[in-house]
Amino acid sequence: ALIHAATMVTAGVYLVARMSFLFSLTPTTSGIVALVGAATALFAATMGFFQYDIKKVLAYSTVSQLGFMFIGVGVGAYWVGIFHLMTHAFFKACLFLGSGSVIHGMHHVEHDEVAVQDMRNMGGLKRVMPKTAWTYKVACMAITAVPPGLAGFWSKDEILWKAFNTHHTGAVPGWLIYSIGLAAAF
Numbered sequence: 001a002l003i004h005a006a007t008m009v010t011a012g013v014y015l016v017a018r019m020s021f022l023f024s025l026t027p028t029t030s031g032i033v034a035l036v037g038a039a040t041a042l043f044a045a046t047m048g049f050f051q052y053d054i055k056k057v058l059a060y061s062t063v064s065q066l067g068f069m070f071i072g073v074g075v076g077a078y079w080v081g082i083f084h085l086m087t088h089a090f091f092k093a094c095l096f097l098g099s100g101s102v103i104h105g106m107h108h109v110e111h112d113e114v115a116v117q118d119m120r121n122m123g124g125l126k127r128v129m130p131k132t133a134w135t136y137k138v139a140c141m142a143i144t145a146v147p148p149g150l151a152g153f154w155s156k157d158e159i160l161w162k163a164f165n166t167h168h169t170g171a172v173p174g175w176l177i178y179s180i181g182l183a184a185a186f
Contacts, residue, residue: 013069031169034074038180041067076168087151094139
């Protein structure tokens, strides 16, 4: 779960951060990176609303978080993008492990491979899987940045703050990137 959440899908963010010496010379390119990241974050977050498969919801959530990482590196705050990459690795790994536990538990109720991942069949699992429910809830709070003490709050808040105050995006205004990112976060 940690390899999937941290390595497999985030190589592009790492590449942009490592090439920061080039991106810092071209503000318009950085602005395009940030704008595409913001659009990706919003699009993927809204796509998650229309999925019933627990793994697909997590996949769209991962894409949305990648968008936030690209906002960070696109506005010139390379360390913030990498910080979100690190925090994302841990809370997403916890979500993947929790969904695996839920899918495994659902095999005792459903015997169809598709039905065990359908969230419409998963009501009342907190009662029989309290530890999984607790860890999943903490990971959900970390990714949504709701309580101001968990990792997602610090990384997403800093990304949005840097986007709002940026002057490194060329023709793309920072307030636009901030607005799209804030909508995606909500």
